[in-house]
Amino acid sequence: MKEFIENVLAPRIQGDGGWVEFGSLEGEKLELIFRGECSKCGILNRCCDWIAGEVEKQFGRRVTIIPVRKKPFFWDR
Numbered sequence: 001m002k003e004f005i006e007n008v009l010a011p012r013i014q015g016d017g018g019w020v021e022f023g024s025l026e027g028e029k030l031e032l033i034f035r036g037e038c039s040k041c042g043i044l045n046r047c048c049d050w051i052a053g054e055v056e057k058q059f060g061r062r063v064t065i066i067p068v069r070k071k072p073f074f075w076d077r
Helices: 002-014 044-059
Strands: 018-026 029-036 064-069
Touching: 002 018, 002 044, 029 044, 044 064
Parallel strands: 029 064
Antiparallel strands: 018 029
């Protein structure tokens, strides 16, 4: 799952200035870390839905995406 997220899906997201990393997978909960433009995106839920669909196509299992936004520290200033 980690390889699929980071090697197949992440490059697609990078095209829009975002970045996604595998966090953890516990049962059906897939935690993903979003950086770059993704960390401040107003429609991140659409991307999470797309990722969940891609995971279901690839692995035949449904997951719930738990997004974790990681902003660079200087964005808060």
